[in-house]
Amino acid sequence: MTTNRSRVLMWQAVIAAGLLFIAAGLTYSADAPPDAWKAPARAAKKQNPVPANADTTAAGKKIFASSCLACHGATGKGDGPAANALTPKPRDLSVPAIQNQTDGSMFWKITTGKAPMPAFEKLIAENDRWNVINYVRTLAPGGKK
Numbered sequence: 001m002t003t004n005r006s007r008v009l010m011w012q013a014v015i016a017a018g019l020l021f022i023a024a025g026l027t028y029s030a031d032a033p034p035d036a037w038k039a040p041a042r043a044a045k046k047q048n049p050v051p052a053n054a055d056t057t058a059a060g061k062k063i064f065a066s067s068c069l070a071c072h073g074a075t076g077k078g079d080g081p082a083a084n085a086l087t088p089k090p091r092d093l094s095v096p097a098i099q100n101q102t103d104g105s106m107f108w109k110i111t112t113g114k115a116p117m118p119a120f121e122k123l124i125a126e127n128d129r130w131n132v133i134n135y136v137r138t139l140a141p142g143g144k145k
């Protein structure tokens with residue numbers, strides 16, 4: 001009965017290897033969720049000094065069209081004309097994972113960037129980075145346009 005016994009052992013080894021593979025996959029996805037880009041706590045607490053109103057969101061819309069739309073798309077869904085060529089893909093800015101972030105957190109991310117998204121620190125004036133955040137808030141479902 002040695003052959004049967006070694007067959008059983010072989011299958012046990014195959015199953016164990018399979019389980020290890022699955023466990024490794026689960027650990028990997030737990031370590032690297034797609035929304036792992038986190039602003040430092042201090043930066044996330046920064047208050048938006050620019051009140052959201054018709055004027056500031058209109059100013060933000062212009063900035064968005066010239067600096068963000070190519071990647072994030074006209075309605076912020078992450079489907080701009082340049083999106084296909086990018087890894088990772090631009091985020092959908094209308095979803096809760098983004099909209100639940102503080103203005104300070106978004107400001108830090110726009111300022112700092114993360115490849116392929118550029119750092120806008122020297123590209124967009126500080127005031128306009130806050131304006132664009134006021135506009136991004138209008139992209140949430142039910143947000144005021």
Ligand code: HEC
Pocket residue numbers: 034035036037063064067068069070071072082086087088089090091093097098101106109110114115116117118120124132133136
């Ligand atoms: C060259 C393409 C590109 C441009 C231009 C761009 N982005 Fe992005 N953006 C990305 C990509 C790619 C990501 C996803 C990065 C990641 O998760 O690693 C992203 C992510 C984000 C996020 C989500 C961060 C998070 O919490 O995961 C915000 C908010 C954002 N962009 C806002 C903007 C704004 C506002 C502008 C314009 C001022 C802009 N982006 C311009 C490519 C771009």
